[in-house]
Amino acid sequence: MERDTRQRRAIRRVIEEAGRPLSPQEVLKVAQVHSQRLGIATVYRTLKGLVEEGWLAQVELPGEPPRYETAAKAHHHHFQCRACGQVYEIEGCPQNVQPLTPAGFLLEGHYMVLYGQCAACVQAC
Amino acid sequence: MERDTRQRRAIRRVIEEAGRPLSPQEVLKVAQVHSQRLGIATVYRTLKGLVEEGWLAQVELPGEPPRYETAAKAHHHHFQCRACGQVYEIEGCPQNVQPLTPAGFLLEGHYMVLYGQCAACVQAC
DNA sequence: GTCGTTGCAAAGCGTTTGCAGCCTA
DNA sequence: TAGGCTGCAAACGCTTTGCAACGAC
Numbered sequence: 001m002e003r004d005t006r007q008r009r010a011i012r013r014v015i016e017e018a019g020r021p022l023s024p025q026e027v028l029k030v031a032q033v034h035s036q037r038l039g040i041a042t043v044y045r046t047l048k049g050l051v052e053e054g055w056l057a058q059v060e061l062p063g064e065p066p067r068y069e070t071a072a073k074a075h076h077h078h079f080q081c082r083a084c085g086q087v088y089e090i091e092g093c094p095q096n097v098q099p100l101t102p103a104g105f106l107l108e109g110h111y112m113v114l115y116g117q118c119a120a121c122v123q124a125c
Numbered sequence: 126m127e128r129d130t131r132q133r134r135a136i137r138r139v140i141e142e143a144g145r146p147l148s149p150q151e152v153l154k155v156a157q158v159h160s161q162r163l164g165i166a167t168v169y170r171t172l173k174g175l176v177e178e179g180w181l182a183q184v185e186l187p188g189e190p191p192r193y194e195t196a197a198k199a200h201h202h203h204f205q206c207r208a209c210g211q212v213y214e215i216e217g218c219p220q221n222v223q224p225l226t227p228a229g230f231l232l233e234g235h236y237m238v239l240y241g242q243c244a245a246c247v248q249a250c
Numbered sequence: 251g252t253c254g255t256t257g258c259a260a261a262g263c264g265t266t267t268g269c270a271g272c273c274t275a
Numbered sequence: 276t277a278g279g280c281t282g283c284a285a286a287c288g289c290t291t292t293g294c295a296a297c298g299a300c
Contacts, residue, residue: 003274003279024265039282044265060187062236065264079230090227094219097239102215104244105204111187111238114222119229128254128299149290164257169290190289 001049010034011046012055021059021067021078021087061087061113079114083121090114126174135159136171137180146184146192146203146212186212186238204239208246215239 001008010031015022018030028043047068050056057071061080067087079088094112101107117125126133135156140147147155153168172193175181182196186205192212204213219237226232242250 005274005280007281037282040264041266041283042281045280048266058188062185062187063183063191066188077225079227082233088227088230090225092225094221094225094237096219096221097237100202100215100217100219101239101241102204102213102244104247105213106242106247107239108207108241110240112219112222113236114226114232115235116226116233117231119227122229122231126254130255130299132256162257165289166258166291167256170255173291 001046001053007031007035007038007042008046010038011043012050015056015068015070018069020089021069023065023067025065027068059087077112077114079116079118081118081121082115083117083124086118088118126171126178131160132156132163132167133171135163136168137175140181140193140195143194145214146194148190148192150190152193184212202237202239204241204243206243206246207240208242208249211243213243 010033011027013034014027014030018026022030024040024043024047027047028038028040031043032038047056051058051068054071056068057073059067059069059078061067061078064080069089073089075093077090077093079090080086081088094110097110098107135158136152138159139152139155143151143155149165149168149172152172153163153165156168157163172181176183176193179196181193182198184192184194184203186192186203189205194214198214200218202215202218204215205211206213219235222235223232
């Protein structure tokens with residue numbers, strides 16, 4: 001990731017402005033507005049490079065393609081709306097995780113996703 | 126899933142005896158002991174059918190292929206060992222999840238994975 | 251014997267890679 | 276101008292599907 005190209009500027013900008021985790025396909029679609037001939041291979045290569053640089057964090061939801069968000073954020077979890085599929089960031093963290101660890105096991109981290117309906121979809125129902 | 130074939134008996138048996146979630150490839154490998162000419166397509170078709178029947182539950186870990194376990198279990202979560210990759214079942218559940226839900230959102234469920242090292246790998250280190 | 255099921259091979263689909271040409275520094 | 280970067284297309288790995296043969300009932 002040495003050079004500052006049009007494609008990379010477009011990809012970084014799209015993720016910064018999204019405010020939520022984006023999938024590679026979403027990144028491609030939006031970034032093509034700024035860089036018309038952008039290809040999916042470049043999106044994958046750039047996302048991978050930005051993760052390695054520590055600028056991006058990979059957000060893996062069960063059964064979903066990986067999404068990406070800027071890494072400059074505090075530890076947090078995600079909420080996925082079952083109606084619209086959109087992923088939101090949530091603050092806070094369950095406090096009582098350690099006691100769930102089996103005897104003899106070493107707990108190094110945890111991962112949590114909440115499921116339900118976002119405010120917009122609750123309204124729409 | 127009307128007929129009781131050699132292949133289906135082998136697949137069900139393998140999952141019942143495993144005691145932990147298995148991936149399709151693991152199921153194939155072990156089930157071939159009981160049914161030599163078993164193909165991967167049959168494994169996928171059977172797993173899908175058993176999930177639809179409610180006999181199997183799909184376990185999706187972030188960034189991992191789906192695994193399958195018998196559905197006749199109470200709500201629980203999983204622990205994945207970062208050293209050996211094995212997935213274990215854990216009992217219990219974080220108590221304070223509801224307060225993390227954003228205002229206006231409807232919480233319907235949650236999903237959690239703990240990461241660390243299993244007892245065997247802690248010993249080995 | 252019927253027709254649900256199987257194994258094989260081909261097709262899909264998302265992701266990665268090879269390569270010639272492009273463009274940043 | 277050098278060589279990192281890009282777009283295209285081919286390759287990949289996992290999963291699904293089409294189809295003729297098989298076998299449970």
